[in-house]
Amino acid sequence: MEQTGIKYKTTGCTWLQSVSEVVGFPLDQVNFLACQSLALLAAFWFRLYLSPQHVSPLVRHAVAALLGMSFIVFCFGWYSLHIFMLVFSCYCIMIKANADNIHRYSLMVAMGYLTICQISRAYIFSYGILSTDFSGPLMILTQKITMLAFQVHDGMCGNPGELTAEQKRLAVPSKPCLVEYLSYNLNFLSVLVGPCSSYKDYVEFIEGRHIRGRLSLANGKQSGQDSWPEPSPMRAVTHKLLVCLVCLFLFLTLTRALPIAHNIDPQFLSEASFMSRLTYAFFSVQAARPKFYFAWTLSDAINNAAGYGFKGVDKNGLESWDLISNLNILGIEMATSFKTFIDNWNIQTGVWLKCVCYDRAPRNRMALTFLLSAVWHGVYPGYYFTFLTGIPITQAARIVRRNFRHHFLSSAALKLGYDVLTWAATQLAISYTVMPFLLLATEPSMRFYSSMYFHFHIISILVVISGHLVAGATKRHSYQAHHSNNNVKEN
Structure with a gap:
């Protein structure tokens, strides 16, 4: 039936x-x-x-x-x-x-x-x-x-x-x-x-004219090269199809084993500890990605198979067929900041938003671009929860990076530790932020955030407020010091 x-x-x-x-x-x-x-x-x-x-x-x-x-x-x-x-x-x-x-x-x-x-x-x-x-x-x-x-x-x-x-x-x-x-x-x-x-x-x-035009640029940059053979997309297509097979396997195993809906299951919420809920949220969002990886990588392979998507040749003579790729899986999985994640996810949508909004808006470019992106994605409340949550978290991440990153650049070990820490924080923040995007409706989204005690909201807002207070105090101190120096010179 x-x-x-x-x-x-x-x-x-x-x-x-x-x-x-x-x-x-x-x-x-x-x-x-x-x-x-x-x-x-x-x-x-x-x-x-x-x-x-x-x-x-x-x-x-x-x-x-x-x-x-x-x-x-x-x-x-x-x-x-x-x-x-x-x-x-x-x-x-x-x-x-x-x-x-x-x-x-x-x-x-x-x-x-x-x-x-x-x-x-x-x-x-x-x-x-x-x-x-x-x-x-x-x-x-x-x-x-x-x-x-x-x-x-x-x-x-x-x-x-x-x-x-x-x-x-x-x-x-x-x-x-x-x-x-x-x-x-x-x-x-x-x-x-x-x-x-x-x-x-x-x-x-x-x-x-697609490949010839880009090869002419390569020929001009390669000393001693008068011509370049027209590249075949077969290697790129084969690689992307293999990626599709891996993603399909992960979808059939991990994605089905870690359903997103379990994050708001009443029994799970009542019995699991906070750390267990946070851990499951992290892995379930990670497991939700292969279906997107599969669809976008397959589409990229189809375009390449037709001869479309050739980006050019680098200085080492390596060919790239990623002109219209929609994602960079390694960049996503290894992202150590919100910006890096966004730059590698749904890339062509980012190009479109830049073309029709960000580069043309006379003022409030970032806000208008976020608004257009939200409306384009759809009308489900979960989409807007995700975009609204992402704003303070992104601002907080910038403040933390600006104030702390330089302290970890003195040695390779410190830099590695900083990268590991920011990777974990970024991936957890992404999982927390995009959960409503996957849950869609208001009630499930609020149930999830309540089970998380709104901790990323609270932490990011406190960081943003602290950052503004510190910046304001620093600015006032600089102004007072400058004013004092001027008074000394006048006396």
Whole structure:
């Protein structure tokens, strides 16, 4: 009866229902994995048989878009209409709106539609229907639509003197045609889980200029090198697929063995000590990461298999295929500060936020960027608990680093001890901060924080207050000393 209910509720294709029942995974996850596996095979075919040397850019654009649209329909059924409606609505804005306002209109429409869909799914329709969760592709689509709109605005209306070097490089001087627009937004390489990349980089990939342009930079920097052979992505793809297998194994073992929901289990909260609860929170959040690692690394491998994502060659001649990578697993797991963790997690979303908000806001850039990020993620209270909790903890970490780090740089042993201590503190703080993000609702989030006695909130706020008091006292002391010196000189 349970499987029948799932089959009845599913809006995506049900061809793999029997596979879902055999392996014990929800049908939406089976459909997703099937599409990504097919996308990997299609990516090799796209690079080898639909290369720019064999077919025109128009053919590559059309094939990439049609495959991506097919994957969307397969996974989400009639819910895919939401995605297509947003794409075509924003394309109408692209061709009809004045370039002076194209970025504003696109941002309002894309973010507005995304928010409406998220509210509807969270509070009007049943959130338990996993296979109808089309918000992921819609979130990626919102990034692409708005990033392109801002880059078209830069290319057609931007004052070169006011643009940053990166904005100048990525500026789009003319509006794309419909096929190009659909290809960029709905291509099979990134339509399901991303990542978002710049329109200019994507078009260079489609037209066959992506690798050549970056190799020319390497050739110019390498003395004695007149040319560089075109690199193969196979080594990078193989490495990333092996990482995916490890992450899948960890998901099937650790993630299932350490469920997040156990953090708020009444019996566990009543019987376990504080240290036991804190330890479980740490390991359960660590165990929740492999599913994100798997999805993003697989998507990265798919793009690389198609020949997209080449970053360049370093001074030692080593090739990098991490141009559009969405995470750095080692950087995340070894992070010794909040900033390091954020810089290595969901990297392309950070690039998007910088492009459409942080670099353009006239004031309060950090606050506006946090607000946009929170709204983009969704409407669940847990998301906002996470962002609000992260603010004082981030400020406290900066104060501690500024006032104490230099005391530990006199020897390698002290520096190692400091790194170990800050790693443990950072990972515990991350676990504490992101727990509501995983629990979603208000009541479970508050239950967890209550079981933790709000200790990170209290400690971080006290550190911030102390830091401001010390800074104020130091400033007053410096002012008084300076004033006294001036009086002595006058006398």
